[in-house]
Structure formats: structure tokens, C-alpha cells
Amino acid sequence: MSAAIIDGKAFAEGLRARVGTAAVGFEAKTGRKAGLAVVLVGEDPASQVYVRNKGKQTLAAGMNSFEHKLPADTSEADLLAVVEQLNNDPAVDGILVQLPLPAHINEQKVIATINPDKDVDGFHVVNVGRLATGLPGFVPCTPLGCVMLLKDRLGSLSGLDAVVIGRSNIVGKPMAQLLIAQSCTVTVAHSRTKDLAEVVRRADIVVAAVGRPEMVKGDWLKPGATVIDVGINRVSGAEEGKTKLVGDVDFASAANVAGAITPVPGGVGPMTIAVLLRNTIVAAHRNAGLPFDENAL
Ligand SMILES: NC(=O)C1=CN([C@@H]2O[C@H](COP(=O)(O)OP(=O)(O)OC[C@H]3O[C@@H](n4cnc5c(N)ncnc54)[C@H](OP(=O)(O)O)[C@@H]3O)[C@@H](O)[C@H]2O)C=CC1
Numbered sequence: 001m002s003a004a005i006i007d008g009k010a011f012a013e014g015l016r017a018r019v020g021t022a023a024v025g026f027e028a029k030t031g032r033k034a035g036l037a038v039v040l041v042g043e044d045p046a047s048q049v050y051v052r053n054k055g056k057q058t059l060a061a062g063m064n065s066f067e068h069k070l071p072a073d074t075s076e077a078d079l080l081a082v083v084e085q086l087n088n089d090p091a092v093d094g095i096l097v098q099l100p101l102p103a104h105i106n107e108q109k110v111i112a113t114i115n116p117d118k119d120v121d122g123f124h125v126v127n128v129g130r131l132a133t134g135l136p137g138f139v140p141c142t143p144l145g146c147v148m149l150l151k152d153r154l155g156s157l158s159g160l161d162a163v164v165i166g167r168s169n170i171v172g173k174p175m176a177q178l179l180i181a182q183s184c185t186v187t188v189a190h191s192r193t194k195d196l197a198e199v200v201r202r203a204d205i206v207v208a209a210v211g212r213p214e215m216v217k218g219d220w221l222k223p224g225a226t227v228i229d230v231g232i233n234r235v236s237g238a239e240e241g242k243t244k245l246v247g248d249v250d251f252a253s254a255a256n257v258a259g260a261i262t263p264v265p266g267g268v269g270p271m272t273i274a275v276l277l278r279n280t281i282v283a284a285h286r287n288a289g290l291p292f293d294e295n296a297l
Pocket residue numbers: 142165166167168169170171172189190191192193196209210211212230231232233268269272
């Protein structure tokens with residue numbers, strides 16, 4: 001193995017500590033804690049773990065955590081009413097509705113109901129538009145976390161060739177927007193891309209957000225490339241009956257060719273939660289009309 005390991009877990013710890021300091025300052029100025037509301041519909045075990053981790057880390061950063069767990073058969077109208085109530089609650093600065101939602105609920109309708117100024121996930125069309133046009137708004141947590149790791153590692157990204165594999169609204173597309181804003185030359189690959197390995201071989205920066213365990217192999221990479229593995233795939237482990245997490249990149253072969261690579265777990269995942277807390281403290285200050293230098297976080 002020759003690649004440096006990009007320690008997302010350590011970077012996320014530092015970011016959460018800085019958010020915690022800002023949260024103390026917010027409470028001193030306003031007399032109340034910043035608050036994040038997380039809404040979970042249904043009992044998907046993985047989602048329950050994420051929501052529990054978010055709640056714990058929110059409290060640890062000195063903010064209030066409001067968890068709304070609704071049964072899987074909750075109607076769309078009832079969910080929209082919960083979102084409206086959170087929009088109108090002055091103790092709530094950020095709202096996250098855990099995705100995916102059960103099939104009978106229209107996700108776009110739910111996202112459209114969230115007040116864009118409390119949309120700490122950055123999924124509302126208003127925030128998507130703000131990102132695309134370079135206006136201040138909220139940027140989706142996972143891609144913003146990826147850019148933070150890239151800038152920490154590489155400094156300026158200007159002029160670098162970046163390939164994003166995946167074009168989802170929550171990772172691939174906002175990732176491409178952020179890399180354009182960093183002056184990368186960006187290629188977005190997806191399931192219809194011809195000769196993906198050749199496309200990836202051109203890249204100085206590879207971001208894999210596919211959802212296919214260990215798909216990207218070491219011999220697809222330009223030597224020295226920086227590899228950000230967004231994938232979270234639970235697969236059967238070495239021991240009978242046990243599972244483990246792997247990314248979308250075949251870590252063992254990629255680490256022989258890449259210059260630097262994020263591990264799974266311990267890479268992008270912890271950054272996602274830390275950026276969620278960051279977005280929440282930013283939302284709290286903005287909505288209270290308080291000045292705040294978010295670039296200092
Ligand atoms: N670490 C974290 O914090 C987070 C991790 N994730 C993880 O990231 C991964 C991606 O998530 P998400 O974006 O929501 O997934 P989606 O399923 O929404 O999107 C997957 C994308 O990958 C593309 N794709 C699928 N198969 C191939 C293939 N064989 N070759 C090239 N492209 C392909 C799809 O192409 P097409 O559009 O043509 O169908 C699509 O654009 C998942 O593993 C997910 O668990 C997600 C969010 C946060």
C-alpha cells in the first residue's frame with residue numbers, strides 16, 4: 001500500500017469541536033441552544049442507527065436534538081403536517097427528513113415543504129438553485145464534506161481533472177457543482193457511461209458515489225490520484241453471519257495506485273454528520289440575524 005489514508009473520522013471530530021464552540025457562543029448571545037430536528041419514518045435498521053448517531057453527536061456539540069419517529073404507515077399528509085410544525089417552531093433551526101421515505105410518500109413534496117432556510121440537508125430546489133448559481137444557501141452534507149477533505153489534502157483544486165461517478169440529487173450532482181465552483185474540470189459518469197475505467201483513468205480526483213461494493217479497481221486509477229469513496233455498502237463479512245461495511249472502491253487494489261484515499265468506514269460517513277451539525281449552527285446564526293464567519297469553521 002502506498003496511498004496516504006485520508007482520516008475523515010479525525011477531520012470530523014475537529015469540525016464537530018469547532019461547531020461546539022460556535023454553539024456555546026450562540027447560546028451565550030441568544031439565551032437558547034441551537035436545535036436540529038430529525039424525522040424518521042419507518043423502522044429501517046440502518047436509518048435508525050444513523051438517526052441515533054446524529055442525535056448523540058448533536059447533543060455532544062451543545063445543540064438540542066428533536067427526534068420525530070413516525071410509524072411506516074404514516075400518511076403523506078401527516079408527515080407534511082409534522083414538517084410544517086417544525087418550520088414554525090422557533091426552537092428548531094435545522095430540519096432533516098431521513099431518506100428514503102416509504103414508497104407511498106412523495107419525497108419531492110416533503111422536501112418542497114421544508115423551509116429552505118431550515119433545510120440543512122440542502123435538498124430543497126431553492127438551495128439546489130442557490131448552489132448552482134453561487135448564492136449562499138445550504139449545501140448537501142456529504143458532498144460538502146468531500147470537498148473539505150479534498151481541500152485539506154490538496155490545497156487548491158483549481159485546474160484538476162475530477163470524475164464523479166454517480167448523478168444522484170443527494171451526492172453526485174451537488175458534488176459536481178461544488179467541484180465546478182472549485183475550478184476543477186468535471187466529468188460526471190453514471191450507469192450509461194461507456195468505458196468507465198478509461199474515464200476514471202484521466203482523473204486527478206475520483207469521487208465514487210455509486211452504491212456498488214468495491215466496483216472501482218486500482219488499475220482504473222491514474223497513479224497518485226486522490227480517491228474519495230462515498231459508498232456505504234453492507235456485505236457479508238469473513239465470519240459466518242457477520243456483516244461489514246465496504247465502499248464503492250476496492251480499497252486493497254486502489255491503495256496501491258492512489259496518492260490518497262478515504263477508508264470505509266471512517267472516511268466520508270463521519271464527515272456527513274459533522275457537516276450536518278455545521279449547517280445547523282450556520283442556519284441558527286443566519287435565522288437569528290447574527291453575524292457568523294462560517295468559513296472559519
Ligand atoms: N457516506 C455518506 O455519508 C453517504 C453515503 N451514501 C452512499 O453512497 C452511495 C451512492 O448513494 P446515492 O447517490 O444516494 O445512490 P443512487 O442509487 O441514488 O445513485 C447511484 C448512482 O450511481 C450510478 N451507477 C449505478 N451503477 C453504476 C455502474 N455500474 N457504473 C456507473 N455508475 C453507476 C447510477 O447511475 P444512473 O443515474 O444511470 O442510474 C446513479 O447515478 C451508496 O452506497 C450510499 O449508501 C449516500 C449518502 C451519504
